[in-house]
Amino acid sequence: MSELSYAEAIRDGFREAMRQDQSVLLIGLGIPDPKGFFGTTSGLREEFGGDRVMDMPCSENGMTGVVLGASLNGIRPVLNHQRLDFALLAMDQMCTQAANWSYMFGGQVHAPVVFRMILGRGWGQGPQHSQALHSWFAHVPGLKVVLPSCPQDAKGLMISAIEDPNPIVYIDHRWLHHVRGPVPSGHYRTEIGPLRVALLGKDVTIVAISYMVLEALEAAERLAAQGIEAEVLDLRCLRPLDREGLLRSVRKTGRLVAVDQAWACAGMSAEILACVVEDPQTCLKNPPRRVTLPDCPTPTSPALAAEFYPRADHIVEAVLEMFGRSREPGELALQPGIEYDKPNPAFTGPF
Amino acid sequence: MSELSYAEAIRDGFREAMRQDQSVLLIGLGIPDPKGFFGTTSGLREEFGGDRVMDMPCSENGMTGVVLGASLNGIRPVLNHQRLDFALLAMDQMCTQAANWSYMFGGQVHAPVVFRMILGRGWGQGPQHSQALHSWFAHVPGLKVVLPSCPQDAKGLMISAIEDPNPIVYIDHRWLHHVRGPVPSGHYRTEIGPLRVALLGKDVTIVAISYMVLEALEAAERLAAQGIEAEVLDLRCLRPLDREGLLRSVRKTGRLVAVDQAWACAGMSAEILACVVEDPQTCLKNPPRRVTLPDCPTPTSPALAAEFYPRADHIVEAVLEMFGRSREPGELALQPGIEYDKPNPAFTGPF
Amino acid sequence: MLRIRLVEEAIADAYPRQEMRCPVHLSIGQEAVAAGTAAALARADLAMSGHRSHAHYLAKGGDLRAMIAELMGRQDGCCRGRGGSMHLIDRSVGFMGAVPIVGSTIPIAVGLAFAEKLRGQTRVTAAFLGEAATEEGVFHESANFASLHRLPVLFVCENNLYSVYSPMAVRQPAHREVFEVASAHGIPACQVDGNDPEAVFNQVVAARRHVRSGQGPFFLELKTYRWREHCGPGFDNHIGYRKEAEFLDWKKRDPLENYSRKLISAGLLTEEGVHELSEKISAEIAEAMAFGRKSPFPRGLADFVYSIQP
Amino acid sequence: MLRIRLVEEAIADAYPRQEMRCPVHLSIGQEAVAAGTAAALARADLAMSGHRSHAHYLAKGGDLRAMIAELMGRQDGCCRGRGGSMHLIDRSVGFMGAVPIVGSTIPIAVGLAFAEKLRGQTRVTAAFLGEAATEEGVFHESANFASLHRLPVLFVCENNLYSVYSPMAVRQPAHREVFEVASAHGIPACQVDGNDPEAVFNQVVAARRHVRSGQGPFFLELKTYRWREHCGPGFDNHIGYRKEAEFLDWKKRDPLENYSRKLISAGLLTEEGVHELSEKISAEIAEAMAFGRKSPFPRGLADFVYSIQP
Numbered sequence A, B: 001m002s003e004l005s006y007a008e009a010i011r012d013g014f015r016e017a018m019r020q021d022q023s024v025l026l027i028g029l030g031i032p033d034p035k036g037f038f039g040t041t042s043g044l045r046e047e048f049g050g051d052r053v054m055d056m057p058c059s060e061n062g063m064t065g066v067v068l069g070a071s072l073n074g075i076r077p078v079l080n081h082q083r084l085d086f087a088l089l090a091m092d093q094m095c096t097q098a099a100n101w102s103y104m105f106g107g108q109v110h111a112p113v114v115f116r117m118i119l120g121r122g123w124g125q126g127p128q129h130s131q132a133l134h135s136w137f138a139h140v141p142g143l144k145v146v147l148p149s150c151p152q153d154a155k156g157l158m159i160s161a162i163e164d165p166n167p168i169v170y171i172d173h174r175w176l177h178h179v180r181g182p183v184p185s186g187h188y189r190t191e192i193g194p195l196r197v198a199l200l201g202k203d204v205t206i207v208a209i210s211y212m213v214l215e216a217l218e219a220a221e222r223l224a225a226q227g228i229e230a231e232v233l234d235l236r237c238l239r240p241l242d243r244e245g246l247l248r249s250v251r252k253t254g255r256l257v258a259v260d261q262a263w264a265c266a267g268m269s270a271e272i273l274a275c276v277v278e279d280p281q282t283c284l285k286n287p288p289r290r291v292t293l294p295d296c297p298t299p300t301s302p303a304l305a306a307e308f309y310p311r312a313d314h315i316v317e318a319v320l321e322m323f324g325r326s327r328e329p330g331e332l333a334l335q336p337g338i339e340y341d342k343p344n345p346a347f348t349g350p351f
Numbered sequence C, D: 001m002l003r004i005r006l007v008e009e010a011i012a013d014a015y016p017r018q019e020m021r022c023p024v025h026l027s028i029g030q031e032a033v034a035a036g037t038a039a040a041l042a043r044a045d046l047a048m049s050g051h052r053s054h055a056h057y058l059a060k061g062g063d064l065r066a067m068i069a070e071l072m073g074r075q076d077g078c079c080r081g082r083g084g085s086m087h088l089i090d091r092s093v094g095f096m097g098a099v100p101i102v103g104s105t106i107p108i109a110v111g112l113a114f115a116e117k118l119r120g121q122t123r124v125t126a127a128f129l130g131e132a133a134t135e136e137g138v139f140h141e142s143a144n145f146a147s148l149h150r151l152p153v154l155f156v157c158e159n160n161l162y163s164v165y166s167p168m169a170v171r172q173p174a175h176r177e178v179f180e181v182a183s184a185h186g187i188p189a190c191q192v193d194g195n196d197p198e199a200v201f202n203q204v205v206a207a208r209r210h211v212r213s214g215q216g217p218f219f220l221e222l223k224t225y226r227w228r229e230h231c232g233p234g235f236d237n238h239i240g241y242r243k244e245a246e247f248l249d250w251k252k253r254d255p256l257e258n259y260s261r262k263l264i265s266a267g268l269l270t271e272e273g274v275h276e277l278s279e280k281i282s283a284e285i286a287e288a289m290a291f292g293r294k295s296p297f298p299r300g301l302a303d304f305v306y307s308i309q310p
Ligand SMILES: Cc1ncc(C[n+]2csc(CCOP(=O)(O)OP(=O)(O)O)c2C)c(N)n1
Pocket: B029, B058, B060, B082, B086, B089, C051, C052, C100, C101, C102, C103, C129, C130, C131, C132, C133, C158, C160, C162, C163, C164, C230
């Protein structure tokens, strides 16, 4: 067990999977770049060579088909996109093709391919470099969808994703790359499916996705100071969805807040609410709540972006309202001096 | 008011909009084809000429950009796809581009463009010709999304879509094309937004989308025979969503069934449940239910497809369970002699 | 060729009985492309195709019974009933799949070839495509990548002049040929008479030699013509998107008729030989139809969504 | 050119102050493309660009103050703060927008030209793109459509040899040129020294004449070089993806320096003239910076999501 950043944990995951299996291939625009794809691929080209850690043309749809084809023929490729937005060019290959190939050929083919995408945020990424569209993939049978929120899962889920016989969408959040945490050394898998209980509590279930787990944990801390014990669930896997894990927690707490840095309408936060309320054995003490993005594209101006993203404040507010406590005045106001558009204080741009 | 088929109503909508405004352009693969795009474009080329009713190369993404660009420069194009699935090649242009252009340029540009897609079903359309992905579009701010279920709305919403200054996703269902109903003649608009109350009732709210409205109406009829008065809402517009209309009905009935011929997970059916249960003024007598597709791709074999699609039977069952009545034995069994993979009895293939 | 023709005609005949409940795209008139190409490929070579794939599947050696059963939506179909006519596969003969989204198997086929190269294998992959598929951006992305890495892939483009009802004139500029676009990606390319099986065979032999020698991809444009309607069993010249005269012109260039006449006059075949062969094939087809009809309908709606084998 | 250079340098200088909080892609070293092209266009002509669009925007006549304010995320920015550096627009001078998804404005620009043609207008649309954008399928789809309908569009492709850190060698085959791919779509195309503003100007004049005369699109490949890092204000030769020697070679071909030297030796300009011009531009830039800084931050998070004007 050592202390690694989330970015280093991803790299560790790549390294373990590549050592284990000669057929694992990393590919993507700028994968062998000197900055190492936010540090997630540094050193891998040196260790595994240019044939296994390779750049590609700027052709997202075609290259998605190429890695799908390679995966049908003995290779285990990981296709990397610097931004999820770029992968939108490849929806046909990911969703109409990769997701369906096992089913429509009656189980005769396997497509062990990983589509890795980085979710952008902040520093003026704006409307076309920070679209959080993980819910789209969660909608599609045939795919599995993971969004780790801690370094340990970042590595374990990457190894599992690469070793899984199915097409996997692996989404890492730009604001998690610098986050440090304990990571087991060597090869291990994190099972694709079960959610992670990030914090035990009995009064309210906060279900969060990706980076929002951090905000949820901060909210829980503040709620604890007010005598409310929140249980924080890290929904690290959207598909398959751990419905049982969700229900188990909500049956205990009787309260539900779904937190997703994404749009609400027909998104994963809606699914979380739906799957809980349609369960006849679960009884909620209050109407469930969603904490999500406002229903508009990402503005670029830091002034607007600061208001755009939901924070621990919003989670605290939602929970307090359930308990009939009104929020403190100014609770949602932005704190002067805090730069809400930076992934970490050391960041100075440009990307 | 005359009696028209849904396909004829769409054509009427095109015709009225094109007569009204010289700048309206119909384009799509095979738009001027001799079979008239399932009868929805027949005669239009003769009336408006080849410059306004035109074919195009098999280049969905590029052509989506082209019509977007044309819409920024004085043209009002309708881009037609014979199957929704083909539009997946153009997600970047529809969602990252068209949906964002007004917002990201601070309201200085308008993109009055209609992306029309036909939802396939039955007769072995299979996994790549019948994906019902309307929920994806409903997720994206900047788009409006309409799915008419009756001829009157098919025409009125088409005219509204063409005359709207925003990018609109208009989805018509292959199984509705032959359905006949009253259609006002001349030019009229159906407002984009409000849902349509297809049937008044007091015991349960059945919210249905597109073709499923017909199944819901049939279910309501059967429920009425059992003394249950269902209110059927036609959610003809997914975005903007008529939350008030939904809540008004559910506050009255206290029971909710969402019916969508689409996957459940993170789909529109989840949104319907979520938006009702998160409302503090709405109190449900039973857990809400979803009637959707099973979580797998569309199988091609008629034997599997018959089981794949939800029917009035499933809706009746869901409602009866809410009332504590068990369904009759064999209720969900397929009826011998009925061909579940045909849009209408006259259909003999191939497409 | 004869086998493909007879199978397609048998499908067309059977179709109105509504036991093949899926869209079918027949290759009648275009048989020489499939036959000539596949004859020049090794059995171990790989192939992928699109919506109009019956001929390619059969020529590559795909199981006829499994294909017919698939069209009938049966458990013994080559996709176990999940795919239908537009999704054929027979891995045992290297026919690695077909899908109906125009252009979408092109990069996947290039990916097969990429894997071959990465693993130091020498099998050639044939990517069958229609001329409309070259209008899809993904064709160019695939061609660029194949050219860049000199992948062992052979693009076999059937140019039958139409995409559904749309002629070339509304889709591609008049002042350039399809194969020239491929060659601009740095890929050797040429045009061949797609109705002449020997010409196709000879050109594919040469192209395959080029590809196998590690020099990278090759692109073949084969001019041919579809006789029947785009999708379905019938004829549709009467609806007006193309001229009867054009059809009749191309009918004169019937690959099957002309080639058998050539073989007969060369003394390599006899009328009786053809007749005998037809009888044999017809029996085989009848047997396949019976096989399909006897095969049970599949069960297990949600099987195969996910692979479990690691 | 001088104005573009000085603006870009001023942005680079100001960037570390963290008041321009968005990714910026500077055009230093590539100014001749923008300047030479825009000089040959009419004010009424249209243009679109991608992520690296400052130079195109300015050359086309875009408002400097609105651009700086946009980079600072202010209400008076050319997108009212919603867009940032990667989304510039100034409709009053025909600069119709830029977006950072590589290749995505190419079909949109073709669509502008399509509308011109449909409405019988004669404005020319310039589509600025990087050489990596030609790897996107959408480029080919756009080129095919423009060629098919002979649309009045001018493709201006800046080939600066890199896509972020990726050299041409890992993206495109060595044995063909970028402009040749365009010409395979039936589009007249040629290569020009993108660091020679006069050569660019002359070629664009000729190309624009061709386009305006109704003969359809034209494609120009302009070889040039980016001096600074792909994104951001700094230099990055030290990190190893390209050689310092290559950079120095290209620096010798500084379009600004060389062209002003040429004009001076021809007696068309004086050292003092350049100096004066620089001073004037610097004052304008300082004023724009002050303008941006004074402009309020925008409010109204959800404004403009939908257009209400019919
Ligand atoms: C992406 C996509 N767009 C449109 C279609 C509809 N479509 C089915 S077959 C076909 C014709 C394709 O023509 P071509 O590639 O020349 O093949 P042919 O049918 O002539 O053999 C079209 C447009 C599709 N299946 N996929």
